[in-house]
Amino acid sequence: MPPDVVVETQNLTKVYRDFWGRRKVRALRALDMEIRRGEIFGLLGPNGSGKTTTIKLLLGLLFPTSGKALVFGRDATDVSKNERIGYLPEESYLYRFLNAEETLDFYGRLFDMPAKVRRERAAELITLVGLNKDKRRQLKEYSKGMARRIGLAQAMINDPDFILLDEPTSGLDPIGTREIKDLIIRLKEQGKTVLMSSHLLADVQDVCDRIAILHQGELKELGRVDSLLKLRDETEIRARGLSAEAQAEIRAVIERHQGNVLMMDNPTTTLEDLFLSIVRDSEARPGRRARPEEEK
């Protein structure tokens, strides 16, 4: 295995069986893929398509029914690989009776980190995920998004080389989502490898270099995001200041060339963009409701 391959699966298959060994679900079929160092890899697919199963197999939380999963060239069930990885589960499975500081300290101790390092690292991460105000509150009081944030901090306690994020943006508000995406991109800039799963295409599209699309446990598509998303036989036209006559003229030109017009409209900004600009405004000028239209 070349040194810059972080994950390699060969014919990886998982069949969930019931207590009596009878087959229940074939959650993953013969998955072959590679994740290289420094890339952001997205696992896509509808609910129940096997994303979480794949991640758990890579972590050694599940044992493969057949095939192999290698992480850093070692078998996925080998505990020593965990020194270099971080994992954010689908839901934040943390100890509800601990507060944020205690949580990070506990996980830091599991990495055998000395007390001083743990303290510094915990403070840094709490600031990073924006939980400074709430760091002394027990996690059971946390909202879903706050729990997600502390889960993320927990996954980065050891400054891992490879981070597995199972639906990192679920439960987060749009700012949180944006922050996470920025964070993921920052991690990539630091040379880290990220594997994230999601069924929110927009998230994946924004950050991932390569994606794999799973459906009912089978790999449907694997490749670079830009090439996958480029639709070579469609053209998008956007212009400003066209009169109705000019528009009709362009329409006629397209029809003359046997094309059909899919859409020609005044483009609107996306809801996400709008929400973001409102929030940014209100942060810049606190205390007053942002009303962009009235200002004009």
Add this chain to the structure above:
Amino acid sequence: MVLENEPIPFGDWIAPALLFFLQAAGILALLALVGGYLIAAFRYGPLDGGDRVFRFLKRGLGDLIALSPRRVMALAWLAVQESLRRRVLVGFGVFLLILLFAGWFLDTDSNDPATLYISFVLTATTYLVLLMALFLSVFSLPADIKNKTIHTVVTKPVRPGEIVLGRIIGFSLIGTMLLALMGVFSYFFVVRLLNHTHEVEVASLEPLPGGSSDQRAGRTEPEHSHRHEVTLEADGTGSTNTVNGHWHEIDPVEDGDETRYVLGPPRGMFNARVPEYGELRFRDRSGAAVSRGINVGNEWKYRSFIEGATLAAAVWRFDGITPERYGDSLPIEMTVRVFRSHKGDIEQPIRGTLKLRNPRNIGIESAVEVFQAKDGTVNPIEIPRKLTTPEGRTIDLFEDLAPEGELEIEMQCLDSGQYFGVAKADLYLRARDASFQVNFIKGFLGIWVRMLLVTSLGVMFSTFLSGPVAMLATLAALVLGTSTGFIFDVAAGTVEGGGPAESFIRLVQQKNVTVQLEPGLTTDVVKAADVVFMAVMTSVTSLLPDFGQFDSVEYVAHGYDIPPDLLLVQVLSGVGFVIAMFAIGYFFLRMREVAR
């Protein structure tokens, strides 16, 4: 205390115990290895299977080396937090409540209140702590797996062994803390509740009949449902007699122009006697030397019996009898079990005699001293230094009877047709007393070891069973471990009514245990099933520690120092067992897909 088993000296215990431990570990490891290989070979083929088993072992060794104290302590700390969160302290509250109400229902009238109180608090502590250890240890890991919180833990560089060990340590820490608290409270509870003094009934004071002229005798006012006889010296100091296991010192206090006599706190109530045992031999009814006396039935197996009004005798031989050790008298304490072959005069106690003899010079012996046997109670006897021979000559205990420090004490029964049952530990020299407080702590150490056993057993079962099932399994193991003797007896066929299947049939058919089952196919099948059942139960039981051996409550309660050997045996077998549980727990947790 009436011992029913003799404690084994550590020296005799360690070698066989270690051998057994290694054997059991070897056999279990071999079984796991062969079983593991067969399963792996079946699933992956003989070669790949072998490779997997080999890698499993290699990584197991690696995991052991990589065991990090910091990680273990982090997991232990988590277990402590979890226990506190699960309100273990409520258990302590229950304990305090029990103590509070115990004052009402414990009988201060008892003629041995110290024993009653101590065994009560120790027993209550034992049950509470064991129950708590059971609940904590058994539900923790299954809950962690169910809540999936374990996912964030095992994806860190945590070895399965650390999860098992961390939990055992964490819950034991909680248990230790609770035990310490309960110990302190128990101690003060017992001491405070039994503490009392009496007033001397001044009107009852009269010159001591037969005493020197200025000694006086009288009695005290009743308190704690008893009163004492008092003897006062000329200067007003004195002491009371022993009632309900204690006595008081008396000091005069000038109060204006009258003198009051003030009694101190109870003395001699809390003891930790250190018995000095001898060797026991018997003589049969014709006076011939035998190694054992008569057997009067299975229930009485531990003791040998001597027949009254014959030459039958029990003879103890002691060493190290020197005036330096014993001073002016030899304190002995003895217990006999009385077996009446006819009722006789039931009001009259059976009488026996004691005689001291020089083992090196049979001719030198003391005159007999007659005692009245109270069945199964400890009878203290103070043997004075100056004794008389049967001929009326005065002899010295140390110089004439035990010039080399060796002494024989011979016991006989006087009443014809009645029997005395004795064992080696039934007559001993009370050489010295150890500290009661230390003994009390030693008693708690016995509870502590049991708490450790339950915790490790519970954690081990919880690595592969769900919480409630693990609890049942732990309870079953406790029951098996507490009734080892009985289970071996059932397996050997010495218990009426047969094994579990046969007993069940008898229960359903409402048949008495001594009724013969009708011969036939059913009976054969039932008996065969029992053979299988019992084979399984005995093999499981022989792997479990004998829980009875950890029970030292009786020692503390009856005022005997817990032999250091017993303590060592307890602690070492506890540690050995924890190691075994750790290994088994590791094995199961590693085999387990925690994300299922």
